[in-house]
Each structure stands twice: as C-alpha cells, then as structure tokens.
Amino acid sequence: MDEIMNLLRELGELELEKVDLSVEELRLLFRPLMSFLPPQVPKAVAPVPAKPSSLLEAEFSPFVQEYPGTIAEVTLGATRADGGTRGRVVKIGGETAPPWHFLEGKFPNPPAIAGDVFDMPVPLPGPVRAVLGDAIEDPIKWAKLAVEKFGADLIDIELVSSDPYSKNTPIEESCKLVENLLQAVEVPLIVGGSGNPEKDAKLLPKIAEVCEGERVLLSSANLDMWEPVAKAAKQYGHVVLAWTSIDMAQAKELNRRLYEYIPKEQIVIDPTSAPLGYGVEYAFSIMERIRLAGLMGDAELQCPMGSATANAWGAREAWLHNPEMGAREYRGPMWETAMALTMLMAGNDLYITLHPAAIRTMKDVIRWLMGEGGEPTFFPWIGVK
Amino acid sequence: MSAKKKIGPLDIYALLPKTNCGKCEPGVCMAFAARLAEHTISLEECPPLWEKGQEANLKKLQEMLKPPVKEVKIGEVKVGGQLVVRRHEYRYFNPVPLAVTLDDTLPEVDLLKRIKKVEEYGYSYIGKTLKLDMLAPRYVSGDPSKFEATVKKASLSKLPLVLWCTDPGVMEKAVALVKERRPLLYAATRENWKEMAELALKYGCPLALYSPHDLKGLKSLAKTMLAYGVQDLLLDPGVGFGEELRETINCFTVLRNTAIRGGDEEVGFPLVASTARVWEDGGRKPEELAWEETALATLLMVRYADLIILRSEEVWSWLPLIILRENIYTDPRKPVSVEAGMRAIGQVNENSPVMVTSNFALTYFTVASDIENSKVPSYLIVVDTGGLSVESSIAGRKMTAQTIADAIKASGVKDKVKHRKVILPGMAARYKGELEELLGFEWEVLVGPRDSSGIPKFLADHWK
Ligand code: B12
Ligand code: SF4
Numbered sequence: 001m002d003e004i005m006n007l008l009r010e011l012g013e014l015e016l017e018k019v020d021l022s023v024e025e026l027r028l029l030f031r032p033l034m035s036f037l038p039p040q041v042p043k044a045v046a047p048v049p050a051k052p053s054s055l056l057e058a059e060f061s062p063f064v065q066e067y068p069g070t071i072a073e074v075t076l077g078a079t080r081a082d083g084g085t086r087g088r089v090v091k092i093g094g095e096t097a098p099p100w101h102f103l104e105g106k107f108p109n110p111p112a113i114a115g116d117v118f119d120m121p122v123p124l125p126g127p128v129r130a131v132l133g134d135a136i137e138d139p140i141k142w143a144k145l146a147v148e149k150f151g152a153d154l155i156d157i158e159l160v161s162s163d164p165y166s167k168n169t170p171i172e173e174s175c176k177l178v179e180n181l182l183q184a185v186e187v188p189l190i191v192g193g194s195g196n197p198e199k200d201a202k203l204l205p206k207i208a209e210v211c212e213g214e215r216v217l218l219s220s221a222n223l224d225m226w227e228p229v230a231k232a233a234k235q236y237g238h239v240v241l242a243w244t245s246i247d248m249a250q251a252k253e254l255n256r257r258l259y260e261y262i263p264k265e266q267i268v269i270d271p272t273s274a275p276l277g278y279g280v281e282y283a284f285s286i287m288e289r290i291r292l293a294g295l296m297g298d299a300e301l302q303c304p305m306g307s308a309t310a311n312a313w314g315a316r317e318a319w320l321h322n323p324e325m326g327a328r329e330y331r332g333p334m335w336e337t338a339m340a341l342t343m344l345m346a347g348n349d350l351y352i353t354l355h356p357a358a359i360r361t362m363k364d365v366i367r368w369l370m371g372e373g374g375e376p377t378f379f380p381w382i383g384v385k
Numbered sequence: 386m387s388a389k390k391k392i393g394p395l396d397i398y399a400l401l402p403k404t405n406c407g408k409c410e411p412g413v414c415m416a417f418a419a420r421l422a423e424h425t426i427s428l429e430e431c432p433p434l435w436e437k438g439q440e441a442n443l444k445k446l447q448e449m450l451k452p453p454v455k456e457v458k459i460g461e462v463k464v465g466g467q468l469v470v471r472r473h474e475y476r477y478f479n480p481v482p483l484a485v486t487l488d489d490t491l492p493e494v495d496l497l498k499r500i501k502k503v504e505e506y507g508y509s510y511i512g513k514t515l516k517l518d519m520l521a522p523r524y525v526s527g528d529p530s531k532f533e534a535t536v537k538k539a540s541l542s543k544l545p546l547v548l549w550c551t552d553p554g555v556m557e558k559a560v561a562l563v564k565e566r567r568p569l570l571y572a573a574t575r576e577n578w579k580e581m582a583e584l585a586l587k588y589g590c591p592l593a594l595y596s597p598h599d600l601k602g603l604k605s606l607a608k609t610m611l612a613y614g615v616q617d618l619l620l621d622p623g624v625g626f627g628e629e630l631r632e633t634i635n636c637f638t639v640l641r642n643t644a645i646r647g648g649d650e651e652v653g654f655p656l657v658a659s660t661a662r663v664w665e666d667g668g669r670k671p672e673e674l675a676w677e678e679t680a681l682a683t684l685l686m687v688r689y690a691d692l693i694i695l696r697s698e699e700v701w702s703w704l705p706l707i708i709l710r711e712n713i714y715t716d717p718r719k720p721v722s723v724e725a726g727m728r729a730i731g732q733v734n735e736n737s738p739v740m741v742t743s744n745f746a747l748t749y750f751t752v753a754s755d756i757e758n759s760k761v762p763s764y765l766i767v768v769d770t771g772g773l774s775v776e777s778s779i780a781g782r783k784m785t786a787q788t789i790a791d792a793i794k795a796s797g798v799k800d801k802v803k804h805r806k807v808i809l810p811g812m813a814a815r816y817k818g819e820l821e822e823l824l825g826f827e828w829e830v831l832v833g834p835r836d837s838s839g840i841p842k843f844l845a846d847h848w849k
Binding site for chain 2: 051052053055056057058059060061062063065100101102103245276277278279280281284285288289292316317324325326327328330331334335337338341342344345346357361365368369370371373374375376378379382383
C-alpha cells in the first residue's frame with residue numbers, strides 16, 4: 001500500500017493520515033483510481049518529504065481508562081485498640097487500577113512481605129540455611145530474626161509438623177506455639193495449617209479460637225475444605241487465604257462459598273504461585289486476569305492477592321550447586337526476588353518469602369513504587385555466606 | 386491524535402476471497418475474518434489470498450492488521466511487533482533480545498573475553514539452548530579511535546550489534562564499518578537528532594530515540610523522525626532504580642498502553658530498557674549493581690520492554706532473565722509439549738530400565754536429562770497428558786492407570802526388554818496396584834522418586 005499512498009499523494013488526492021480512513025473509505029478511493037492506471041505504468045518514485053529543520057513538538061496524551069471496581073482493603077492484625085495485641089497492623093489492597101498504572105487510579109497500601117517460618121526443621125536450600133543458622137531449629141528465634149533483622153512486615157508460621165503423616169503434633173501444642181509467637185513478635189501473623197485437609201478442618205478453627213481478636217490470616221481454605229475455616233474466621237474475626245490452583249473459575253467458586261460467611265474484606269486470594277522456570281507464566285497471567293476482572297466489576301474477585309513466593313526455591317535453578325549457573329549465594333535469592341518482582345507487576349499484594357535479600361529488595365522496590373524514596377537496604381544481605 | 390479505528394470483522398471480510406473454500410482452519414471466510422480481527426490467526430493461513438489477482442487486497446489487509454507496536458529488525462533479529470498489552474489477551478511476539486554492553490575503555494584482552502563469554506553462554510532448558518542475543522559497543526572513552534576498535538572487535542562475532550554512542554561524528558565512523566549488519570543506532574536525543582536521522586537514512590539502520598522520563602519529548606522526537614523519513618524506530622524512555630523507579634515503570638506502562646489501546650502510532654514502537662544505566666551510579670560494589678540491574682530488568686521484562694541492554698557479566702544474573710523470558714513469551718494457549726511415545730535415552734539394551742513420564746516439555750526434558758545424568762541407558766514412555774506436567778495431569782485425571790497402561794502397551798517395549806519392570810514417577814504412586822492389574826500382572830510396577838533428580842540414586846539402589 002505504500003506505493004499506492006505515494007502515488008495518491010503525488011496526485012494530491014489524499015493526506016497521509018491513513019489512520020482516519022475506514023476500509024470503506026479506502027476502497028472508495030482505491031478502486032476507481034486503480035482502474036484508471038494503465039497496467040504497465042512505471043513505478044512512481046516516492047517524493048522525498050521535506051525534512052523538518054527543527055524538532056516538531058508533539059502533544060502527548062496518555063491513554064487512561066477508568067475502572068468501575070475497587071479491590072477490597074484487608075487489614076491483617078489488630079492493635080489493642082481493636083481487640084488484639086499487635087504493635088502494628090498491615091493493610092493491603094484498596095487498588096482502583098491495574099498494578100502500577102499510576103495515572104488511572106490509587107494504590108493506597110504498599111504490598112506486604114511476610115517471612116516464612118516452619119514449626120520444625122525442614123529441608124531448606126543452602127543459601128537459606130546459611131542466613132538462618134540455628135534459627136531453623138527454633139521458630140520463635142526464626143520469627144524474631146525475620147522481623148528484626150530481615151524487616152518482614154508479618155510472620156507466616158507453617159504448622160507442617162502437625163500433619164498426621166509428619167510428626168502429628170497435637171493441636172494444643174500447635175496452638176501453644178502460635179500463642180508464644182504472638183508474645184515474641186509484634187507483627188501480624190499468617191498461620192499455615194498442616195496441609196492435610198482432615199487435620200486442618202480441626203486445627204485451623206482451634207487456632208482461630210486461641211487467636212481471637214488478633215485478625216490472623218488463616219492459611220488456607222480450598223474447595224475441598226473451606227467451611228470450617230470460613231466459620232471460624234467469621235466467629236473470631238480473622239481473614240482467610242482462599243487457595244485454588246491456577247484457575248479463575250475455581251477462585252470465583254471458592255469466594256462465592258466464602259462470601260456466605262465473610263465479606264471480601266476478610267479474604268485474600270491465592271491463585272497458586274508457580275516458580276520461575278516451572279510455570280511462573282501461568283501464575284503471572286492468572287493474577288493479571290483476576291485483578292482486571294475485579295477492577296472491571298466482578299465482585300467475586302475483588303480481594304487482594306497473596307503469593308507463596310518462597311516456592312521459587314522449588315526450581316532446581318535456584319539451589320543446584322553448579323558453577324556454570326553462577327554462584328548460588330546470589331542466584332538463589334535472586335531467583336526468589338525475580339519471581340516476587342514478576343508477581344508484583346501482576347498485581348500481587350502479599351508475599352511469603354524466605355531469604356532476607358528477597359525481603360529487603362521487595363521492600364525497597366515497593367517503597368520506591370509508592371513514591372516514598374529512600375536508600376536501598378538489601379546490600380548487606382546479598383551474597384552473604 | 387486520532388485513535389486508530391477499530392478494525393471489525395466486516396471490514397476484513399470485504400477484502401477476503403469470500404468463497405468459503407474451506408482451506409483455512411475456521412473453514413468459512415466470515416469466521417476467518419473474525420479470527421483475524423482478534424489476531425488469533427494469520428493471513429498466511431488463507432492460501433487463496435496469496436494467489437495471483439489478490440495482491441491489492443492482501444496488501445490492504447496487511448496494512449490493516451499491522452501490529453500497533455511496529456516490528457523492527459536489528460540485524461536479522463526482530464523486536465517488538467506486539468499486538469496486545471497483556472499476554473493473556475493473545476500472546477507476546479519476538480522474545481525480548483538481551484544485549485550486553487562492551488565499553489570501549491576495556492583492555493583488549495578483557496574485551497575479547499567478554500565477547501566470547503556472551504557468545505558462548507547458553508543454558509539448556511526444555512530442549513532448547515537459551516542464549517544472549519546482541520553486543521552493544523559503548524562509547525565512553527572520549528577517544529573515537531577506541532570506539533571504532535571496539536566495534537571492529539565486536540563485529541568479529543556474528544551477534545547483531547547495538548552501537549551505543551550519542552556523538553554523531555563518532556557514530557558515523559563506527560556505523561560505516563558494520564553497516565551491512567544493520568546495527569541499531571543508539572541513540573538520537575533532543576540534541577543530536579538531525580545528524581542521527583541522517584545517519585539512519587544514509588545507512589538504512591534502525592534508530593533508538595532517547596529522552597529520559599519525558600514522554601512528550603520522546604514522542605516529539607518520534608514525530609520528527611517520521612517526518613524526516615526514518616521509519617524503523619525504537620523508544621527508550623529511560624530507566625532508574627531507587628527513587629526514579631516509579632517514573633520508569635510509569636513511562637513503560639503509559640507508552641505501551643497509549644500505543645496499543647490508545648492507538649497513538651507515533652509511540653507505536655518497540656521499547657528499549659537500558660538497565661546498564663544503573664551502573665552509572667558508581668562507587669558501589671559490582672555485585673550490588675548486578676543485583677539491582679537484574680531486579681530492574683526483571684520488572685521491565687514483564688513491563689513491556691522489547692529490547693534490554695545489560696551490563697552485568699554475572700552468570701547468576703543472566704539465568705533468571707533468560708528463563709523468565711522463555712516463560713513469559715510462550716503462547717498462553719498452548720502448553721509446550723513434546724510428542725507422546727517411547728524414547729530410547731542412551732545406548733539401550735534388553736536389560737535397560739523402563740520409565741514413564743508426561744509429554745509436558747518441561748517435564749520430558751527434565752526427566753530425560755536426569756536419566757542421562759544417571760549414565761544408565763533407559764526407555765522412557767511418554768504418556769500423552771495434553772501437555773500437562775505429571776503432577777497437574779494426575780490431579781486433572783489426564784494421567785491415570787488406564788492412560789499409562791495404554792501407553793505401555795502401545796510402546797511395544799515388551800519386545801525390547803527381557804525384564805518386566807516399569808518405573809513410575811513418585812507422584813503417580815497411587816496407580817501402582819491398578820496399573821499392575823490393567824497390565825495383567827505381567828509387569829512389576831516400581832515407584833520412583835518424586836523429583837526426577839533422584840533417578841540416578843534410585844537406579845543405583847534399585848536397578849540390580
Ligand atoms: C503450572 C501448573 C499448572 C498448569 C499446567 C502447566 C502444564 N503444562 O503442566 C495449569 C494451569 C494448566 C494447571 C492445571 C491444573 N493443576 Co496444576 N500446577 C502447576 C504447577 C504450578 C507447576 C507444574 C509444573 O510445571 N511442574 C514442573 C514439572 C516438571 O513437574 P512434573 O511434571 O510433576 O515432573 C516432576 C516430577 O513429577 C518428577 N517426575 C516426572 N516424571 C517422572 C518420571 C520418573 C520415572 C520419575 C522417577 C520422576 C518423574 O520429576 C519432575 C521434576 O521434579 C504446580 C504447582 C507446583 N508444583 O509448583 C500445580 C499443581 C501440579 N497443579 C495442581 C492441580 C490440582 C491442577 C488442576 C487439577 C487444578 C485445576 N485448576 O483444575 C489442573 C489440572 C489440569 C487439567 N485440567 O487436567 C496441584 C496438584 C495437587 C496434587 N498433587 O494433587 C498442584 C501441585 C498445585 C497445588 N499445589 O495445588 N496446573
Ligand atoms: S481459506 Fe480463505 S477463502 Fe478459503 S474459507 Fe478460509 S478465508 Fe475463505
């Protein structure tokens with residue numbers, strides 16, 4: 001079409017504003033004209049446009065869209081004034097536009113970073129063991145380290161030892177640990193169950209009871225086991241992590257059921273986070289879709305989202321000892337950081353992380369995105385032996 | 386600026402052959418037009434359109450359907466060509482090339498080492514070797530002869546070139562050396578634009594425009610270039626980490642949305658993220674800067690960069706980027722899969738182990754390489770799971786005792802080995818009993834480790 005355009009321009013028929021022509025108009029213009037041209041007319045030489053001699057100033061009007069929906073604001077933790085004992089609370093959500101579309105809406109709350117803590121020593125990759133030292137043996141010590149040294153906004157205590165196929169730790173003992181943690185750190189808590197649906201149906205309601213008023217995040221409800229968790233959250237005033245596997249229809253379905261008990265202000269959606277290199281693109285796209293759907297008005301998806309970013313360590317590229325892949329002291333934490341940053345651009349609000357370099361980098365990046373400035377703080381933690 | 390008119394199926398239909406010949410996948414012209422309008426099928430798939438007599442219509446259709454972010458070639462590598470803002474809306478095209486800078490202050494030995502390192506770097510991932518893509522000689526010495534020498538050295542490599550220099554006089558000497566390689570001229574600014582435009586025209590090279598955190602200025606440059614006759618443009622809105630990050634993310638976001646959803650053709654060009662610039666914030670440790678650069682490149686890789694220029698030479702910083710790129714640029718509609726059936730890994734014989742896995746590409750290549758690491762030649766029966774991983778396909782009932790049994794029978798492995806033992810992935814443990822039954826108790830089913838990295842040890846312990 002370029003030659004045609006040049007021909008037309010030479011004939012003075014048409015301004016080169018092709019964007020304003022519909023196909024109909026083009027057809028009207030071209031057909032009759034083409035038929036006038038004898039078939040063997042030598043190809044016209046394009047006229048050299050007059051070169052501008054000074055910079056042509058353009059107006060730039062950014063594309064801006066308004067979104068009818070707002071993401072719910074979810075508060076985790078409660079201070080004494082609100083019936084809990086936390087020194088501070090964490091608020092997430094409240095967005096009115098897609099992630100970091102600053103011109104299109106508001107991002108009232110910075111995404112929050114939780115430190116992952118296990119209730120018994122679990123196999124952890126070398127670079128993580130190196131920074132935790134003997135804290136791996138002691139969840140209280142580990143949690144303090146994550147808050148005081150790493151800068152975590154919350155603590156996620158994973159009660160994996162309560163799994164009947166693991167140590168089958170009695171429920172009272174798990175509750176005791178959570179109560180001790182509430183004493184030891186002043187940040188809000190996420191409490192992860194055993195992973196066993198039957199056990200969790202009993203364990204999580206009990207946790208909810210002993211933590212009454214603390215507004216913990218109960219992790220998690222899923223399509224196989226949601227009612228006991230939803231009921232307990234309603235009764236004792238907690239928040240529920242609604243976990244499904246990379247499927248928007250399932251995320252909607254689960255929320256629909258949870259809404260019968262609790263409002264969206266008490267739900268965080270976890271659509272599953274696949275590691276970088278092991279399906280991160282699925283996690284990225286499902287989050288983008290969920291956030292857009294919520295903003296477009298789908299009330300079943302208007303909750304903040306959470307991601308178990310520590311999953312990044314599941315990719316062998318994060319932990320393998322292999323000089324060809326570069327020093328794992330850097331590679332491992334960068335794997336976790338890169339996965340978290342990817343989720344950050346997809347709209348994720350809450351991160352469960354292991355390595356301090358990932359926690360610090362995320363906190364720095366988030367602070368800068370929120371327009372708060374400040375110096376980087378991750379340096380002391382990268383590459384620590 | 387008027388927004389681009391939305392092209393509807395009817396506009397497209399009018400230009401198709403309208404014969405409903407059935408040679409395309411949708412089979413009728415109207416359905417084909419609808420698919421074209423949503424960019425889920427390409428013009429190549431309507432053979433009659435490429436026959437004699439259709440040239441005019443084809444040209445009009447090509448013009449109508451051209452991507453809102455132009456596709457530009459640097460050397461033989463295509464960049465940009467994006468149709469959508471978000472990958473789930475269709476897919477991203479032209480995986481973002483990663484260029485690595487070559488400062489002209491580098492001593493020759495270091496320069497050559499760096500070139501070699503970039504060229505030879507590769508990581509094997511799902512049957513592909515992921516690599517870096519371009520070299521970017523960079524003028525920092527203030528000595529034009531040094532830049533020329535660096536470009537000459539870089540041109541010994543076959544990799545496409547980005548010439549990083551804002552002095553048009555110095556640039557001209559360099560580009561003259563490598564003009565047939567169609568290097569990217571990086572970059573034209575408010576100060577040097579006219580001379581750079583002349584160079585781009587004279588040597589027929591693509592040109593990047595640079596106006597940091599100034600979208601009006603960037604668009605003004607683009608508008609001027611288009612009027613000047615320079616068509617193959619890239620836009621660099623500038624990058625910054627730290628406090629400037631917010632504005633960096635804003636610029637990339639706004640530019641891409643304005644080009645695609647706002648239909649502003651003057652910003653409809655591929656975006657350059659020159660993360661190497663974080664290194665200009667000197668006085669800090671190289672590993673800190675490499676860390677920052679990798680974080681910034683990660684953010685911009687998922688936030689619309691079409692070309693990234695890196696400075697870090699750390700392998701640990703390259704690896705997450707080449708893998709993230711591979712992941713984000715896959716077609717979200719098709720799981721990356723391999724053909725089902727039986728493979729022989731290594732020099733198999735009648736005593737070789739027989740194992741089962743899924744036909745998800747990531748799974749297959751992971752397992753195959755773990756088997757290679759075991760140094761035990763083996764048969765691998767690849768079950769058709771519709772391209773899902775073992776774990777997902779078990780959860781989704783695509784891999785069942787029945788589908789595994791069928792795959793084992795169809796493979797003919799019975800005639801290849803003397804023994805009757807088959808090893809399942811650990812995740813498929815629950816199928817052991819049912820599978821033995823379905824195979825008429827002729828085979829003993831062993832349950833392997835959950836992660837295939839345990840295969841070498843498993844074989845050492847359990848295979849005779
Ligand atoms: C990406 C993903 C998806 C993608 C699929 C991508 C794909 N092409 O497979 C999508 C979104 C489509 C998907 C769908 C589903 N998924 Co899914 N998915 C994942 C995810 C995040 C990563 C999977 C992956 O790529 N793994 C990497 C590959 C290499 O693993 P693999 O194939 O299992 O291979 C390993 C081992 O099995 C073993 N191995 C493999 N072969 C062999 C052979 C031998 C001989 C041996 C010894 C070992 C061995 O070694 C390999 C390397 O470690 C995982 C969560 C996770 N693990 O992080 C969930 C996960 C697997 N999915 C899950 C579920 C439930 C589903 C769905 C049923 C949910 C739904 N939405 O309906 C569907 C089922 C699909 C269907 N409709 O049939 C669950 C499974 C839970 C369970 N164990 O029962 C998981 C674990 C998530 C979770 N925690 O809930 N999923
Ligand atoms: S191949 Fe072309 S002509 Fe034939 S039905 Fe499809 S669109 Fe119509």
